[in-house]
Amino acid sequence: MGTILNLIILGFIVWFLYQRFVPAKGIKNINAAELKAELSNKGNKEFIDVRTPNEYRGNHIKEFKNIPLSELGKRAQELSKDKEVVVICQSGMRSSNACKALKKLGFKEVTNVKGGMSSWRE
Numbered sequence: 001m002g003t004i005l006n007l008i009i010l011g012f013i014v015w016f017l018y019q020r021f022v023p024a025k026g027i028k029n030i031n032a033a034e035l036k037a038e039l040s041n042k043g044n045k046e047f048i049d050v051r052t053p054n055e056y057r058g059n060h061i062k063e064f065k066n067i068p069l070s071e072l073g074k075r076a077q078e079l080s081k082d083k084e085v086v087v088i089c090q091s092g093m094r095s096s097n098a099c100k101a102l103k104k105l106g107f108k109e110v111t112n113v114k115g116g117m118s119s120w121r122e
Contacts, residue, residue: 027099028111030086032119038086038111039063045084050098051117055090059117069094076105084109092116 030038038045042063049056049064056066067075069089079085085107089095092114099110 026103026108026110027096028109029114030111031114032121035086035088035113035120044082045086046079047086047088048079048098049117050087050089050094055117061088061117061120064088069098072098072101073105076102076107079107081107084111086111086113088113088120089116091118 039047039061047061047064048067049060050067050069050072052068053066060066065078067078079102085102087095087098087102087110089098092112093116095112095116099112102110
């Protein structure tokens with residue numbers, strides 16, 4: 001009985017780690033250099049910064065609209081599901097969570113900026 005319980009617990013831990021660290025399906029990841037190319041070819045894209053308003057005021061990329069991660073669920077209607085949504089934060093963690101949330105809300109094209117503002121150099 002103890003062995004079965006240990007296997008179930010181990011299986012749950014493996015599943016949890018897999019869900020946490022494997023990129024979500026349909027989310028594109030780009031780095032800061034690739035973001036520069038995206039900004040020069042805006043096309044059918046929207047850019048959002050999910051950091052807090054204070055972080056955003058301190059330093060931001062002018063094309064990015066501030067929608068803090070904590071407000072994303074209730075403000076997602078401000079974004080078009082017909083456009084690619086490019087998401088940035090400070091390090092890439094909050095933006096990754098925001099991308100997953102947007103996918104669950106039905107957004108088709110979602111892009112995460114890996115490394116976030118920490119890797120951005122103008």
